[in-house]
Amino acid sequence: MTHVDSDALVLRHVRQGDTSRVVTLLVRDGGKIAVLAKGSRRPGSRFGAGLDLFCLTRVRYRVRPNRDLLFLDDCELKRNFDDLSRDVMGYAAAGTCAELVDRSVPAGAASAEIFDLLLETFTVLAETAPLPEGEGPRAAALSVVFQLRLMDVLGIAPELTGCVSCGAADLAGSCSLSPRRGGLLCRRCRASEGGRRIDPATVELLRAGLFGEISGVMTAPRPPTRAAILESRGALDALLEYHHHGRPSGFRSRHFLDDLWKQRS
Ligand SMILES: [Zn+2]
Incomplete structure (x- = not known):
């Protein structure tokens, strides 16, 4: 399993269950991907404002071969526009x-x-x-x-x-x-x-x-x-x-x- 740590831009959100989102990201060094951000719609989520639409964010996730959906480990807002x-x-x-x-x-x-x-x-x-x-x-x-x-x-x-x-x-x-x-x-x-x-x-x-x-x-x-x-x-x-x-x-x-x-x- 490889970790990716790269800047990304947030392109799209889709709600997933009551508390999560699937977020489409354009990752500078990782292509266009969809990540599951578990619990990101909960108040005080650890992802904070780092997944707001169009924002520039630093993301960390693991690449798993042959899986479409990846799990977002962490992100940090860099610029919110x-x-x-x-x-x-x-x-x-x-x-x-x-x-x-x-x-x-x-x-x-x-x-x-x-x-x-x-x-x-x-x-x-x-x-x-x-x-x-x-x-x-x-x-x-x-x-x-x-x-x-x-x-x-x-x-x-x-x-x-x-x-x-x-x-x-x-x-x-x-x-x-x-x-x-x-x-x-x-x-x-x-x-x-x-x-x-x-x-x-x-x-x-x-x-x-x-x-x-x-x-x-x-x-x-x-x-x-x-x-x-x-x-x-x-x-x-x-x-x-x-x-x-x-x-x-x-x-x-x-x-x-x-x-x-x-x-x-
Ligand atoms: Zn001509």
């Missing part, structure tokens, strides 16, 4: 990022890069909360940037620098994104290959998200437009689905984020 609760859009965006990791990252995938990416995204969201009036779309845009960067780590980010079919660098403001070809197509290749047409503003948002700082959408002079955010997300969703990494448009956290966004616009 309480600031997220000051901005409901930011909180909802954090939820969509956590659910993407929970449902789109294959079990057994290497986790250190994904962990660092998710931690940075939670940090940016917490540090910019609360967003000023009308700036909520920035949080939604950051969750799209996270999705793109996650897909990059998984090796399925779209080709965005030129036409994926003929290599043309000048897309002349008229291009499409083909999930099958895995990237942008110029106007001429689109005629023969198909793919969903996308706006130049969407291409710009995707390129900035893939090649720039993660915090770029929070600091740019203006937030991206709703149309560019939704079109980017739709294109990335199609690519994730094509590669069998789930169907993010059906995720519960997405519906929560979109309902909030509608109420505020």
Whole structure:
């Protein structure tokens, strides 16, 4: 039996009996796992606040071969991201990022890069909360940037620098994104290959998200437009689905984020 002692982010809770929880964790040096935290819902539990949703926690557990469920021995809160609760859009965006990791990252995938990416995204969201009036779309845009960067780590980010079919660098403001070809197509290749047409503003948002700082959408002079955010997300969703990494448009956290966004616009 091997002990793991590593930083982790809390992705999801499910109640187990009257006093316990099964907690899904992204462990930096241990992958995405489910642990049984016995007695964690009892007042004064030894796990304390170290299993709160989205928190950064130090966990210790034993790895048992051929067992899906592991037992959590101990945990220690390192950072709670309480600031997220000051901005409901930011909180909802954090939820969509956590659910993407929970449902789109294959079990057994290497986790250190994904962990660092998710931690940075939670940090940016917490540090910019609360967003000023009308700036909520920035949080939604950051969750799209996270999705793109996650897909990059998984090796399925779209080709965005030129036409994926003929290599043309000048897309002349008229291009499409083909999930099958895995990237942008110029106007001429689109005629023969198909793919969903996308706006130049969407291409710009995707390129900035893939090649720039993660915090770029929070600091740019203006937030991206709703149309560019939704079109980017739709294109990335199609690519994730094509590669069998789930169907993010059906995720519960997405519906929560979109309902909030509608109420505020
Ligand atoms: Zn082409």
